[in-house]
Each structure stands twice: as C-alpha cells, then as structure tokens.
Amino acid sequence: MLGARSDPVIRHPVVVVTALVFDVQGTATDFHSTVRRAAETIAGSRGRGQDWSAFVNDWRRAYFEETSRTVGQGPWVSVATVYRRTLDPLLQARGIDLATAEREELARAWARLDPWPDTVAGLRRLRGKFTLATLSNADVSAVVSISRHGDLPWHAIFAAEMVGAFKPDPRTYGLAARYLGLEPAEIMMVASHKYDIRAAKQLGFATAFVARPLEYGDPALGDAEFSDEFDINAVDFLDLADQLGC
C-alpha cells in the first residue's frame, strides 16, 4: 500500500494536505505502560500477584464502553470523570484496596501519558511542513497536560470536549476542519485505531494508519495490520515523516 502513489501528500491534482490531526491516547502516547507503571507504584505490596496489564486493558475497555454509550446522549461528561468512576469497580473486583487519594492519583495518570519513543522526533520533523493538531476524546485539560508532560509540539489542541461529542461522531472531525479553516481533503487524520480514521475518511479526510502493536501491552490484543484503504500506513511517526517527505 505504500508504493501506490509517488507523493502520498497529493490526494488529487489540486488538493494538497496541509494539516495533520492526531489521535492522542494510544497513537501519540503509550497509555498502557504509563498507567501500568503508575498502578504498580501506587499499589506497591498491595498489588503483588496482580496482572496489571490486564487491569489497564479492562480500565481502558470500561472507558471506551462508557464514552461510546454517551455519544449524543445527555450532558457532556469529562473523560477524567469517566476514568475515575470506572476505577472503583475494577479495584473491587480484584480485591485491591487503595485510599481515595491514591485512586485519584492513579486516575490522573491518564493526564500524564508518556509519548511513544518516536513521537516527539516525528512531530518535530512533520511540524515544519504541516500544521499539527490533536483531535482527542480526552478532555482539553488532559491533552494540554499530556502535551506539556511529553513536550509534544502541536500547533493546536482540539478535543471532543470542544464540540460535546466523542469520536467517531462526525461533529468531532468537522470541528477540526472548521477550526483549521480547511476542507476535509486538506487534512490527514492520523490514528492507530481504524474506527477513527475510517470515520474521518467517510467525511473526505485523508488518512494515515500508524501501527501501535504494543498499545495493549500484548501484540495479540491490538490490530496493527496495514490496510490498503488508508492513504498511508506507517510503523511509527518517523516512518510517517519519511513518507510525507519531511
């Protein structure tokens, strides 16, 4: 799928991608390692024998189910709130006893996610040629915190919270286009989640799939298969920069 066109930035003879919009949790940052380490540190000896990798994946699944359920229904719920309230039943099911302050500290780990090793170097190369923005389901304050923590050089932060709906709701992608002042075809959505870039593609965005086989700790749990349906398939942000001529 990589050799199909001579210059993947050019989508159409007169439409050129000028902005890249990135998913954050999973695509730009390694939430699995970050949250697992935080849980291990906070639980200490109380967590002996726990499968913390499974714990993080269960927590992420609970978050995903809750945000999927809320799409278009009722008032906006912050992602920080979702992570916090899905934590208690998970801890209880495992018999892990953490104090309230420890639970709050653990939930805050989602706002201090470490970037993947290639993220910052890749974004720095891409930044000279493209406008770089986030499009995250995480709260704006969490994306600001994550970006400051990892020194991620975005030009702008856009998040689902700004439109009151989570990806893959079309309004979220529309928000990015409106705030960038660009047509969808001038914007490439970059994500490690196919549902995300498929939704963007349906609206006319260019798409880049970045494989993150360790997103859930174990490659068997993720979907890192390249697919011809996307304009670009990349192994990481450095490969993405290579393919975009940066």
Place this chain on the structure above:
Amino acid sequence: MLGARSDPVIRHPVVVVTALVFDVQGTATDFHSTVRRAAETIAGSRGRGQDWSAFVNDWRRAYFEETSRTVGQGPWVSVATVYRRTLDPLLQARGIDLATAEREELARAWARLDPWPDTVAGLRRLRGKFTLATLSNADVSAVVSISRHGDLPWHAIFAAEMVGAFKPDPRTYGLAARYLGLEPAEIMMVASHKYDIRAAKQLGFATAFVARPLEYGDPALGDAEFSDEFDINAVDFLDLADQLGC
C-alpha cells in the same frame, strides 16, 4: 507597582498561578507594522501619498466596533469576515482602487501578523514554568496561522470563536479556565489592553499588563501607562519572564 509583593506569582498563600493566557492581536503581535507593510506592498504606486498608518488604525477601529456590536447578538461572525467587509468602505473613502484578489490578500494579512521582537524569546522562557495559551478574539484558524507564521510556542490555542462570544464577554475567560481545568486565580491573563485584563480580573484571574506603546504606530494613540490595579506591569515579554522568575 512592581515592588508590592516579593513573589508576584503567588496571589494568595495557597493559590499559585500555573498558566498564562495571552491576547494575540496587539499584545503578542505587531498588527500595525504587519498590515501597514502589506497595504503598502499591495497598493504599490496606487497608494502614493496615503497615510497607511491611519488607514490601519481606522481598519482596526472598524473591526473593534463591529465585534463589540455583535457581542451576544445573533450568529457567530468570523473575524476574517469582519476584516474583509470593513475593508471596502475604507478603501473607497480614500479613493484606493484594489482588485478583489488584492483586497482578499490584504485582509489575510491579519492571519500572518509578525510577533513583537521580544515575543518568541519571552514565551520560550515562560514555557518551562507555565502552561501558555492564547485567548484571542481572532478566529481559531487565524490564531493557528499567526502562531505558525511567528513560531509562537503556545501549549494550546483558545479563541472567542470556541464559545461564540468576543472578549470582554465573561464566557471567553470562563472557557480558558474550563479548558485548562484550573480556577481563575490559578491563571494570569496577559494583555496590552486594559479592558481585557480588567474583565479577567473581575472574574478572579491574576493580571499582567504588557505595555505596547507602538501598537497603533504612534505612542500618543495607545495607552501604555502602568497601573497599580494589575498584579504585574511589564515593558515586554522578557520583562514579564523576569518578573515571573523565568
């Protein structure tokens, strides 16, 4: 007013400013020189004898009157639209004949404003200690464009467009607090316009006045007087960084 407290970052024994929010047009960028130069270049010999400095100030006044009038009334109007439609009567009154494409190019100068000479160096120093965000009445796309053009190292871009109301409407400052996940007292509003920081101060924000005596080309036309009502008065962003211990 500068010696009134030993550490101006500390507003209260337990409240510490952790984020700075900046006005863009006038405070971080020199719209007067940028737009005057664009007008001179585009008009060429057709502009001989024109007072382009007065032209820019009239244009800015027309923009200001129109955005002030629209506060809280009717649908959102982009600032790019306001600059574009206020341009024609100004040119007509002066007998300056520009083609449509030239008028559009001239209006776009407001999205390519040059930073003041101290802006980038000041922001780079402040960035290590504080979260830096814009809070601009300009359109999000214009602030992104200006920031990319001048390499302004914000962590986040917030703009009036995101809430559908212009500063000094309280909703604009509220937006910044909500998106940063902070209380007003933890945020310092930085502007060269007293109406802007007075509105923020009323809502409990910390305030920094940055003098920009050349904002309108002629120091007699601006208000660069320091005032004790603000937590900080600074001559530029480097002075701001000094006073904030960066």
